[in-house]
Amino acid sequence: MxxxxxxxxxxxxxxxxxxxxxxxxxxxxxxxxxxxxxxxxxxxxxxxxxxxxxxxxxxxxxxxxxxxxxxxxxxxxxxxxxxxxxxxxxxxxxxxxxxxxxxxxxxxxxxxxxxMPAAVRTRYEAMAAQNPGDSKAASFLANFDRALPxxxxxxxxxxxxxxxxxxxxxxx
Structure with a gap:
């Protein structure tokens, strides 16, 4: 085969x-x-x-x-x-x-x-800065960090x- x-x-x-x-x-x-x-x-x-x-x-x-x-x-x-x-x-x-x-x-x-590329984290950080306390942006950032290894x-x-x-x- x-x-x-x-x-x-x-x-x-x-x-x-x-x-x-x-x-x-x-x-x-x-x-x-x-x-x-x-x-x-x-x-x-x-x-x-x-x-x-x-x-x-x-x-x-x-x-x-x-x-x-x-x-x-x-x-x-x-x-x-x-x-x-x-x-x-x-x-x-x-x-x-x-x-x-x-x-x-x-x-x-x-x-x-x-x-994911660092540019993705930068985008998520900008989302979080625009909407402080936004749980969606916070979850995106947490997922980015979990994905790093x-x-x-x-x-x-x-x-x-x-x-x-x-x-x-x-x-x-």
Whole structure:
């Protein structure tokens, strides 16, 4: 069985996870590639598609690749700046899953929180300054701080375990 780990990473979080997924797959049977605007449809039977979260779903470059897939076994993985809720992650995975054309098989999905750029914290601080006592701005700042160490070693180990489970599932 041949595997491709294809990922779109806005800040490096998803790339870290993609490397952990790749390392967990059988040596010599997988390849790792960043998705770009002209990424060709992979020939491998099993695809691990990694993405950062853009407005609650995978970003446009991954959407473009996914729209071209047919007859593949797909495992989805991703990172999101907001976290702390499996229900939130599952909603992102469901929206992303829905973008795959019929005829592809989704093996499963996995997500973790990822750190956000400093500019995001600056924006949240400005929100808090404009509206002192605003609980929404305070919760955004708290989430930003919780996300800073992610993906951490536990996240990467979990991603590797997910890769192993999905590879076993693809084998049948």
């Amino acid at each position: 041949r595997y491709a780990v294809l990922y779109s990473s806005g800040t490096g979080n998803t790339e870290q996870v993609a490397r952990a997924v790749y390392a967990a797959l059988p040596a010599g049977q997988a390849r790792l590639e960043a998705v770009g605007p002209d990424t060709a449809v992979p020939q491998e039977e099993v695809l691990f598609l990694g993405f950062w979260t853009d407005k609650g779903v995978c970003p446009p470059d991954m959407q473009k690749l996914m729209a071209q897939l047919a007859g593949k076994q797909v495992a989805l993985f991703g990172t999101a700046g907001f976290g702390g809720s499996e229900a939130y992650f599952e909603a992102i995975l469901q929206r992303t899953r829905a973008l795959l054309p019929a005829g592809n098989t989704v093996l499963g999905g996995w997500m973790c929180q990822g750190k 992610h993906p951490d070693q536990a996240d990467l180990a979990s991603a590797a375990a997910f890769a192993g489970e999905m590879a076993a599932k693809a084998q049948g």
